[in-house]
Amino acid sequence: MKKMTLHLRIWRQKDANSPGKLVSYTLNDVTPEMSFLEMLDVLNEHLIAKGEEPVEFDNDCREGICGMCSLVINGIPHGPEHATATCQLHMRHFKDGDTITIEPFRAKPFPVVKDLVVDRSAFDRILAAGGYISVNAGSAPDANTIPIPKEIADEAMDAAACIGCGACVAACPNASASLFVSAKISQLALLPQGQPERKRRALRMIEQMDKEGFGDCSNHAECEAVCPKEISIVHIARMRREYMRAMFC
């Protein structure tokens, strides 16, 4: 099997209160079939064998759906492949001898926990500020009572596909969470079930987003470019309309 040598520059940081720095490592036994995270597994096995501390990075499903993996790879959240989360990126997209810089998602509301792991609980707090439809178990009407045109359901699904990884924030020069927040506001504003709380939801979620310290959107569209689920900035436009509507209508 073909082996590649890679030069890695990886952000190491002991904990939230310690300073961090880029540390260089060379890896000689990378194969093109490996996933990016498996390449880091191999690095960690080498580090452990030498008695050094492995690099911590968040990951779980390794199928591109849980949203737990992150990483800024050569300056791009989730790396160079379009519409691909880090866990589904494979080493065949890199060349023998490449230098790869790996950093955590960087944004003030995402403090570093350790090495490449960041705290994204701000996202949970934003969704807890109205990112839901108030319905208790047991009180729902029959599912086919409200017909929803297929086009509307499909558009709501496009927005609902968000995996909450936070790449949009990491890519934004303002560290704005607009793509993430708008995806939820948009999904629920499109559906008839979301109407009763529509205004309140938009106001509260946006207020919470600001409170968490995320920046404003200034239409760079970097978020859309890195989104592993190709969430469109059309939703940000809809979020703005929802906000105006809630303020003035």
Added chain:
Amino acid sequence: MKLDSKLPSGPLHEKWDRHKADLKLVNPANKRKHTIIVVGTGLAGASAGATLAELGYNVKSFCIQDSPRRAHSIAAQGGINAAKNYQNDGDSVWRLFYDTIKGGDYRSREANVYRLAQLSVNIIDQAVAQGVPFAREYGGLLANRSFGGAQVSRTFYARGQTGQQLLLGAYSSLLRQVDLGRVTLFPRREMLDLVVINGKARGIIVRNLVTGEIERHVADAVVLATGGYGNVYFLSTNAKNSNATAAWRCYKRGAAFANPCFTQIHPTCIPRAGHYQSKLTLMSESLRNDGRVWVPKKKGDKRHPNEIPEEERDYYLERRYPAFGNLVPRDVASRAAKAVCDEGRGVGEFGQAVYLDFADAIKRLGVDVIRDRYGNLFDMYERITGENPYEVPMRIYPAVHYTMGGLWVDYNLMSTIPGLFVLGEANFSDHGANRLGASALMQGLADGYFIIPYTIGDYIAGTELEAVSTDADAFKEAEDNVRKHIDKLLSIKGKKSVLEFHRQLGEIMWDYVGMSRNAEGLKHAIEEIRKLREEFWQNVYIPGDSRHLNKDLEFAGRVADFLELGELMAIDALHRNESCGGHFREEFQTPDGEALRDDKNFAYVAAWEYKGDGKEPELHKEPLEFEYVKPTTRSYK
């Protein structure tokens, strides 16, 4: 230990309603005086947490990931079954019940499965009301598709992300209760012990995975919804963090473990590509509708698949099962793939794969039709393997996917420890020896939204719950226990990594407790697991300390538990002298190689009781009685 399943009397279709009428209630004003701990935030845990809080209980919700939304339910692709009969194609609660009982090879309780089928319709209503964007027809009504093991169209879906959408629905309901102040979230916490006081589950010990602090949490009841144990095999379709630790530590506190050997191996996954492989990815079963499965007739044929002529190919499923061909059920397809690879006819670098070939379908239907049907799956395959399945046959191989076994629960979903309830994949209850596709989501949500809210009230109303604080001796004992375990792991400072031990355990499990099993192999596995466990406790190396985020330390605890659970799985598989569902014992097969069930001797749930480290677990049997469905043999010839 005495197993009392508490199955209600009366006709099958009235059992749940009658039972609900008999359950005691907790006054709304009193509910807020009770705290319930829910561990796990997948479909079962998130729906239970949200619903219990809606009723007025104080809920503490724990998960090991950074957010409740990451739970592995999120990865479920295909859909969720419900007996809505929106298609007018003859579906009914009875039919869903019957398909599920039969699909489970007659190793589950009739009353539980019937209740599951009844509740399935409410789940869809609840999810739609939450804003889950299920697929719809142009008329605006819900769409359905067909799934394995059924002759009706009853599967609701949201593209290939049904699990994600249902989980985000449950998670949003959970967050609503956070907003209302009734749920407190504890992310990045791992449950490491159960606290039992006066014979009742009264709390848990967790480790804060970021700071390493050991925390005590007290409650009136504990709900465990921590998923399955597929990762005992190291390579599986489970998420990396999925583990059995919480369930296993409850087992060691007195909760019986039922049918541990019942595991589901899914036939169509992308095969292993190297020693470093960390997990396996599922490819939807629907591909077998148009793909033809084959291997070369010759052993060790290394030619490119497109250079192997038709007459030198063995379409072994079509040959062995002419009636069902490539569409035989999961267990049958998986075993057949293993058989040809064991003969040395497997393909790919390691000889551990078979071809799934679309050339004929493309010739017959055109590439556009195939792209329309399977385009996203083909893209995913190419992203992972770098090969174009429109031109080269896919390589697939079976992989561990789901565990039907789990902690034993009665009809109220309560374990053998009073006050400890177990939901979703973590319990053993509804799928028997084999789970049908699109039924896992259904069970998790039925348990969380519609069963536990009733049954936990009955427990709380009918039980004397003494005032307990975290200063109680039992909390101290449990915390000391956890600390000692962690210190011991860190003090070994051996030479082998946790990953290496896990990989080795996985190989033993896969080779001897995998798709087909025999007595000799199982005995060998038990010996090998014991040896490996001994080596682990002498030679494992864990870097770092316990005061920081330390994934190796987390995994060490989980692998230590897998090294015990793996043995129990082998013991259970060895004792079950029959073949049923996912459990295939080579000694028990028909002359033409099909599973041979033994209803006379094995129509029971095997519930194992922990008797202490190094001691044989004790087997308890819960007989399964079939009043409404007559067990028959499954055949696909």
